[in-house]
Amino acid sequence: MLLKSLKLKDFRQFKGEQTIVFSDDPEKNVTVIMGDNGTGKTTLAQAFTWCLYGETDFDDKILLCKATLRDMLPGQTEKVRAELTLTHKGTEYIIVSEQQYRKTDKSDKPVEVAGQRGFTIMYKQGGQVEYVKQSQLDGRMKEILPFELARYFFFDGERITVMSKRLSQGKGDEFARAVRSLLGLDAFTSAIDHLKKTIKDYDKKYDARSDSKIEDYTYQISNFEQTIELIEMRLSEIADEEVLVTERIGDLQAAIEKNKKSEELAEREKKLISRRDALIVQKGRNITGLLSALKRAPAYFAKKMMRDSLQQLTKTGKTDKSVPFVNAETIKYLIERGRCICGAEVCTGTDACNTLTELFSYVPPKSIGDSIADFREKCKERVRISESMFDDFEAKYADVCACDSEYAEVLQDIADVGKQLLGMDDVGKLQADRKRYETNLRGLHMEKSDCERRMGGLETECKRVETERDKLTLKDDNNRRVTIYKAYAQYMYNTLLEQYAEEERKIREELEETVNDIFHSLFDEGFMLELSERYDVNVILSDFGGSSETSTAQNISIIFAFIAGVIKMARESQKEENGLLVTEPYPFVMDAPLSSFDKKRIENVCDVLPRIAEQVIIFIKDTDGEIAEEHLGNRIGRRLTFHAPNNSKTETYVS
Amino acid sequence: METNIGEITVNGVTVDKKKADNVLRWLIRQEAENVRTKARSDVQMISDIQKNIQEEVERR
Numbered sequence: 001m002l003l004k005s006l007k008l009k010d011f012r013q014f015k016g017e018q019t020i021v022f023s024d025d026p027e028k029n030v031t032v033i034m035g036d037n038g039t040g041k042t043t044l045a046q047a048f049t050w051c052l053y054g055e056t057d058f059d060d061k062i063l064l065c066k067a068t069l070r071d072m073l074p075g076q077t078e079k080v081r082a083e084l085t086l087t088h089k090g091t092e093y094i095i096v097s098e099q100q101y102r103k104t105d106k107s108d109k110p111v112e113v114a115g116q117r118g119f120t121i122m123y124k125q126g127g128q129v130e131y132v133k134q135s136q137l138d139g140r141m142k143e144i145l146p147f148e149l150a151r152y153f154f155f156d157g158e159r160i161t162v163m164s165k166r167l168s169q170g171k172g173d174e175f176a177r178a179v180r181s182l183l184g185l186d187a188f189t190s191a192i193d194h195l196k197k198t199i200k201d202y203d204k205k206y207d208a209r210s211d212s213k214i215e216d217y218t219y220q221i222s223n224f225e226q227t228i229e230l231i232e233m234r235l236s237e238i239a240d241e242e243v244l245v246t247e248r249i250g251d252l253q254a255a256i257e258k259n260k261k262s263e264e265l266a267e268r269e270k271k272l273i274s275r276r277d278a279l280i281v282q283k284g285r286n287i288t289g290l291l292s293a294l295k296r297a298p299a300y301f302a303k304k305m306m307r308d309s310l311q312q313l314t315k316t317g318k319t320d321k322s323v324p325f326v327n328a329e330t331i332k333y334l335i336e337r338g339r340c341i342c343g344a345e346v347c348t349g350t351d352a353c354n355t356l357t358e359l360f361s362y363v364p365p366k367s368i369g370d371s372i373a374d375f376r377e378k379c380k381e382r383v384r385i386s387e388s389m390f391d392d393f394e395a396k397y398a399d400v401c402a403c404d405s406e407y408a409e410v411l412q413d414i415a416d417v418g419k420q421l422l423g424m425d426d427v428g429k430l431q432a433d434r435k436r437y438e439t440n441l442r443g444l445h446m447e448k449s450d451c452e453r454r455m456g457g458l459e460t461e462c463k464r465v466e467t468e469r470d471k472l473t474l475k476d477d478n479n480r481r482v483t484i485y486k487a488y489a490q491y492m493y494n495t496l497l498e499q500y501a502e503e504e505r506k507i508r509e510e511l512e513e514t515v516n517d518i519f520h521s522l523f524d525e526g527f528m529l530e531l532s533e534r535y536d537v538n539v540i541l542s543d544f545g546g547s548s549e550t551s552t553a554q555n556i557s558i559i560f561a562f563i564a565g566v567i568k569m570a571r572e573s574q575k576e577e578n579g580l581l582v583t584e585p586y587p588f589v590m591d592a593p594l595s596s597f598d599k600k601r602i603e604n605v606c607d608v609l610p611r612i613a614e615q616v617i618i619f620i621k622d623t624d625g626e627i628a629e630e631h632l633g634n635r636i637g638r639r640l641t642f643h644a645p646n647n648s649k650t651e652t653y654v655s
Numbered sequence: 656m657e658t659n660i661g662e663i664t665v666n667g668v669t670v671d672k673k674k675a676d677n678v679l680r681w682l683i684r685q686e687a688e689n690v691r692t693k694a695r696s697d698v699q700m701i702s703d704i705q706k707n708i709q710e711e712v713e714r715r
Contacts, residue, residue, distance in 0.1 A: 187686040194686070194700045201701055470666050487668035488708045491675045492682070494665075 001088045001145055002615050003587050009081040010065040011047055012058075013040040013644070013652035017081075020044070020654055022587075022617055023637025024087075030616045030635045032628050035642030040652040041619035044642075045591040048154050051082035051097045053147050054117050062111055064101040066650040074105040077114055088144050094122040094129075095141075143186075145586070146178035153563060154589045176534045182566055182586070183507050188500045195493040200225070202486040206469075210476035217469035224462035231455045238448050245441045252434040255425055262424035269417045272410055279407045286400045293393040300386035306379040313372060331356050507569070508533070515565035518612065522604045523557040537562055553597055560605065563588060564612045585614035599627075606631030674711045681707055 005021045008014040022031045035041050046056045050063070063080045072078060077100055084095045098118035101111050121132040121140055132140045145153065180189070203222070208215035335346055335356055344352045473479035512531040519529050528540040537558055567586050588609060597605060610616050610632065620628050629636075644652050663670050682704060689695050695703070 187683070187690045190690060190700075191682055191686040194697065194704060195682075197697065198701050198704045201705070466666070470668075474667070483666070484668050484712060485705065485708045487665040487670050488675050488678065488712060489704065491663060491665045491670045491672075492679050495675075495679060 001086055001586050003589075003617065004085040004087065004092075006044070006047060006051070006085075007081075007083040008047055010068045010078060011050075011063055011080050011082055012043045012065060013650060014043070014047075015065045015067045015651045015653070018654050020640060021638065022615065024615060025637040026614070028635055028637030029614060030610050030618065030632050031638040031640065032632065032636050033617070033619045033640045033642065034621070034628075035619070035652075036644070037621065039642040039644045041621075041642060042591055043652075045154050045589065045619065047082050048084065048589065049150060051084045051095055052141060052145065052150065054097060054119065055147075062101065062113075063099060064111055069101075069103060069111055070650075072103040074103050077102045086144075092124045093144065096120045096122070142178075143181075146181065153586060154591075179535045179566060180504065180507075182570055183511065184570065185500070185504060185507065188496070188503065192493065192496050192500060195489055195496060198489045199486055199493060202482050202489065205482045206473060207476065207478050210479060211472045214469055214472050214479070217465050217472070220465050221462055221469065224458050224465070228455055228458050228462070231451050231458070235448065235451050235455075238444050238451070242441065242444050242448075245437050245444065249434055249437045249441065252430050252437065256427055256430045256434065259425045259427050259430065262421055263427045265417050265421050265424070266427075269414060269421065272414045272417065276407065276410045276414065279403055279410060283400070283403045283407065286396060286403055290393065290396040290400055293389060293396050296386050296389040297393075299382040300389040303383050303386055306383055310376060310379055313376065326359070328360060331359050508535070511565055511569055514568055515561045518564045518568070518608060519557055519561035521608050522560060522601060523554055527554070529558065529561065553601060556597070557601070560609065564609060567614070568612045587615035587617060588613040589617045591619045602627055603631055610635040671712075674714070678704070678707050678711050 002024050003022045004024060005019055007017065007019045009017045020033075023029060033041060033044065046058065050056045056063070064078060065080075068078055079098055079100050081096065081098045086093050086095070096119070100114040102114040103111055119137060121137055122129050123132065124130075141147075180186075203218055206214050206218060208218070334340055335353060338346050340346055340352050340356070344350075346353045346356060470483055473483045508531055512529065515529050515531065515537070519527070530538045530540050532538065539554070539558065567588060570586060606628070616635075618628065618632075641655050642652050643655065661672050663672055685695075685700070685703065689700065
């Protein structure tokens with residue numbers, strides 16, 4: 001498959017109809033597409049996958065150009081179109097994807113999808129344009145470039161980690177099938193498939209008239225085969241599910257490790273919130289205490305006045321001369337009675353009368369002495385109480401200030417922790433998810449064992465019935481002939497299966513060697529790449545063994561090496577005239593591949609890739625333009641530039 | 656199961672390996688060609704294989 005041109009109409013930033021023609025010159029096989037960030041380089045890479053498979057990685061699934069939408073009236077429709085022209089196995093194909101959009105009058109959803117995506121594959125045959133039938137579209141697309149491999153051929157520099165992980169972890173049977181197809185094993189698999197169907201078809205040719213048991217046996221065998229086929233399908237589904245679940249468990253484990261800090265942070269946040277609440281209560285208590293201390297403030301401030309008053313009282317010698325529990329009525333009664341309690345006579349002018357009369361000045365209701373004594377006691381008490389008022393107030397005030405200060409710090413800490421927690425996943429939820437997937441995986445393992453056990457039993461029983469039928473068929477001339485032909489087909493089928501296994505192993509080993517050669521020409525020695533039976537790529541430390549963690553530059557090199565290895569082998573085995581290996585050259589489309597490399601590795605990549613791939617299409621930033629010119633100059637067949645007028649985010653033009 | 660040189664027993668039937676290999680070689684060429692051209696459908700391929708086996712087995 002080599003790309004000739006891509007015609008876009010109102011696809012994202014590409015306003016109106018714009019055509020990008022790629023270089024297919026064998027010598028100058030590089031097409032360089034330059035543009036600033038946001039001008040649509042990644043969009044173009046996505047246009048390929050949308051055109052071929054109807055898939056994009058955009059969050060916003062509306063593909064209609066926003067500038068075009070702006071000029072539309074409500075109710076008006078417009079079509080987004082991508083038309084890719086390519087050659088595959090000597091045939092020119094035109095692959096078209098179309099999607100209609102309608103402008104609405106709703107502000108929250110200004111545009112809506114109108115109808116299904118249209119998908120057409122046309123090819124030129126004898127000067128005529130033919131259409132691939134609707135029912136054959138998927139199969140033909142798989143044959144041109146399987147979706148499972150497309151993401152590696154349309155290499156997106158911004159998704160390196162995901163791609164690298166997918167390359168090193170299990171990808172399922174589809175990926176392995178796709179790689180085998182690209183490595184030219186399609187004819188092998190077709191031959192095996194046709195022989196299997198041929199063997200089954202012979203079963204229908206038996207004539208049951210010679211013995212009715214033949215029909216019974218054939219019916220039983222057919223049932224066995226159908227059940228075995230269903231179990232095989234389920235086993236294939238289980239294998240794919242196991243890959244996905246294992247991958248998900250790995251992702252969750254990685255997320256748990258990555259978010260382990262969030263667990264500590266969440267615990268810290270909890271403690272901080274609890275401390276904040278305690279401080280709010282404490283602050284209330286401190287203010288109450290402060291106000292309580294303030295109640296003694298009048299006594300404290302009156303202390304000097306009270307001391308002065310007491311001194312004045314002492315100086316005046318005003319002491320209490322009253323008789324306890326004796327009031328004015330008592331004295332009046334004694335004077336009127338004319339005799340004192342002590343028996344002395346009380347007459348006007350006597351000393352006793354004079355003394356009693358003088359007592360009127362000191363007894364209640366106007367007992368000045370009592371009042372003075374009371375005043376003195378109160379003063380003493382208040383002075384005593386207010387003695388510690390200032391210290392108490394100062395201490396309470398210090399508590400309020402300390403509490404306020406800590407409260408402010410805690411609030412700040414809560415905000416900081418909240419910021420750190422933002423964007424982090426909840427570890428508890430991740431752990432629960434992981435547990436669920438692990439249970440799921442255990443269930444799949446059990447189901448797989450059960451399926452394999454059932455299939456083993458069915459195969460043995462089927463074999464037994466087949467032997468019984470074969471014995472009967474050999475008794476009739478016509479049926480004997482069918483059995484003989486079938487035996488030949490079975491022999492061919494068995495032979496081809498063995499050859500295929502051997503050929504596939506050889507190809508895988510050769511691919512591993514090729515991938516390592518390319519990897520070492522891009523990246524340092526010291527690492528080895530190992531291909532599993534399912535074409536998973538693992539990095540091995542050459543000297544010590546064991547898998548190794550990978551850096552971004554290393555990840556890119558691995559992906560480059562793997563795909564370049566597949567492309568190289570595909571090209572080379574094209575030269576073989578005999579045998580069942582039938583392959584095809586493929587392009588390498590790379591979005592922003594250079595930015596992660598140092599100068600030496602850029603030189604290596606620019607040197608190696610155009611030699612290996614029949615066609616290289618490379619999207620680079622303006623700033624990397626000089627580097628590309630320096631290292632790819634003599635291989636560049638076409639130079640294209642994306643420019644957005646007035647730095648527009650909604651319009652891009654190709655020149 | 657191997658029997659005489661050049662013969663093998665499959666499902667109780669003696670298969671002439673030389674004849675079977677002739678059909679296999681023919682099939683390999685056909686499949687390689689068909690992957691490129693897609694000229695023949697599955698049904699046609701199955702019919703061709705059966706015809707070829709019959710011709711090869713019955714050839715003296």
